[in-house]
Amino acid sequence: MKLTRREALAGALAAALGGAGIYELVDRLGGSPPQRANVTTLPPEQHVLEGLEVIQDSGIDVLVPPLHHQLVTARIRAGDLREAQRELDGALGYLERRYQPTPAGLGITMGWGLPYFREHVAAAWRTHAPRDRRARSLALLEARRFPSDPADTVLEQNDIAVLLRSDSTDHIADAARALFHDLRIFEVSSIRKGFVGGGLGRGPSLPKKVALAAGVSGADLIPDKSQLFLGFTSTQRAGMGPRRIANFETLGYVDLGPSQYFRHGTSMHVSHIFEDLEAWYLNFDFRERVLTAFRPGISVTFDTVTIRQDPRDVSTDAQVKRQFRDTGRIGHSASIQTTSRLPRDHVAEDGTVYEKGTAIPVRADFNTLDNPFAWSADPLRDGMQASPAAGVHFVVFNPTSDDFHRNRLAMDGVLPDGTRLPLPARARGQGFNAVLRTTHRQNFLVPPRRHRSFPLAEL
Numbered sequence: 001m002k003l004t005r006r007e008a009l010a011g012a013l014a015a016a017l018g019g020a021g022i023y024e025l026v027d028r029l030g031g032s033p034p035q036r037a038n039v040t041t042l043p044p045e046q047h048v049l050e051g052l053e054v055i056q057d058s059g060i061d062v063l064v065p066p067l068h069h070q071l072v073t074a075r076i077r078a079g080d081l082r083e084a085q086r087e088l089d090g091a092l093g094y095l096e097r098r099y100q101p102t103p104a105g106l107g108i109t110m111g112w113g114l115p116y117f118r119e120h121v122a123a124a125w126r127t128h129a130p131r132d133r134r135a136r137s138l139a140l141l142e143a144r145r146f147p148s149d150p151a152d153t154v155l156e157q158n159d160i161a162v163l164l165r166s167d168s169t170d171h172i173a174d175a176a177r178a179l180f181h182d183l184r185i186f187e188v189s190s191i192r193k194g195f196v197g198g199g200l201g202r203g204p205s206l207p208k209k210v211a212l213a214a215g216v217s218g219a220d221l222i223p224d225k226s227q228l229f230l231g232f233t234s235t236q237r238a239g240m241g242p243r244r245i246a247n248f249e250t251l252g253y254v255d256l257g258p259s260q261y262f263r264h265g266t267s268m269h270v271s272h273i274f275e276d277l278e279a280w281y282l283n284f285d286f287r288e289r290v291l292t293a294f295r296p297g298i299s300v301t302f303d304t305v306t307i308r309q310d311p312r313d314v315s316t317d318a319q320v321k322r323q324f325r326d327t328g329r330i331g332h333s334a335s336i337q338t339t340s341r342l343p344r345d346h347v348a349e350d351g352t353v354y355e356k357g358t359a360i361p362v363r364a365d366f367n368t369l370d371n372p373f374a375w376s377a378d379p380l381r382d383g384m385q386a387s388p389a390a391g392v393h394f395v396v397f398n399p400t401s402d403d404f405h406r407n408r409l410a411m412d413g414v415l416p417d418g419t420r421l422p423l424p425a426r427a428r429g430q431g432f433n434a435v436l437r438t439t440h441r442q443n444f445l446v447p448p449r450r451h452r453s454f455p456l457a458e459l
């Protein structure tokens, strides 16, 4: 009996939610995940994952992220918001009793988009919306296109994005089924899948093996030890924001209002980026790849994949301008560091001292072979292709959307003091951008765990 279009789509959706598809390769090729700490208490934050292991590479501390990642975006289908809130809370409670908040268990982070706050809880949002003191705006902003983005980058309007992270594809499939198949409150718009890991002397690099097995062009050029497709480690501990730094309340960027409703919350940016592996490895030799990814003038031993990014290595606006004047180029990390590192020591209200040069953004990005998604409710709009393509689902937690916008502008040579370095979009001198193409973007607000289900609906 011939399936209707709706039945076919529903079938494909269920398959995409559960099955790992091409990502089964990750388990088969990735070997056993690392031992993880045992943690039972749930942090008040949704975006903080416990039990992240720290290893050393080239004498540098590197965080070991979870192996598997899945991000599901959706619009709300529900009529009765309070009922939906109870149902979702129930499903999340079931998952949190079943899995520890560690890579060995499952990390669940729910981010809510501006369409949800404007269309479903508008009055409460006007009262409780967190405000960005520095940008004099809401802490949650509409996504925008950046100078190096192509004109067709889609600025998305989802109500929700759910990030699932674990060393086990089964745990992720269980959660995706519980939230998006068993519950009937969301209309899924896309499913995005990927992985991070391996390499760094702990067995062959997973990105390389998976890209090779999937027949992605340029895969054979990826360094054996590399944690990521583009050949360099990007989870040095010093380059990642420490535990609570991206919380709304920590750095004082955000006015949470009298109710403090969103305390322990944060903002999340989600984008999909294609990576042209052949252009990167054939047009840039090793020396140029290092100074493009990090900063002009840096030199390291051939084939190094992990490069120190401690506070003493951080570049200032003046240094980035001088590097550009002398070489006509900017480095990915150096240019971003003009906005992603603390300009001076900061003592948070809980007494934690964050030293000058401490990183602020907490990145959770992962490599993918999605083209550009594993599944889309609107394949035409999303430009879905069947063949695997190298890329990144870029996910990052910042204190505010504007804080992320400052990082991303600096990546294009637009520095925080307003200087616009004269670099054409995606020019060879503009860091990684020459081999990247961003297809989709959206900003989300990640409420604290106690308000993660349909925030403000109870008010």
Ligand code: HEM
Residues within 6 Å of the ligand: 228, 230, 232, 233, 234, 235, 236, 238, 239, 240, 273, 275, 293, 309, 332, 333, 336, 337, 340, 341, 359, 360, 361, 392, 394, 407, 408, 411, 432, 436
């Ligand atoms: C697909 C592309 C990308 C790749 C392969 C990539 C890779 C890297 C690498 C290797 C580093 C240096 C390691 C480190 O300092 O931790 C880094 C740093 C960083 N990247 Fe990217 N990145 C990509 C895209 C982006 C985008 C789109 C952003 C958005 C702003 C971004 C933000 C950052 C930040 C905030 C840092 C840390 C800078 C610091 O404070 O030291 N990256 N990235």
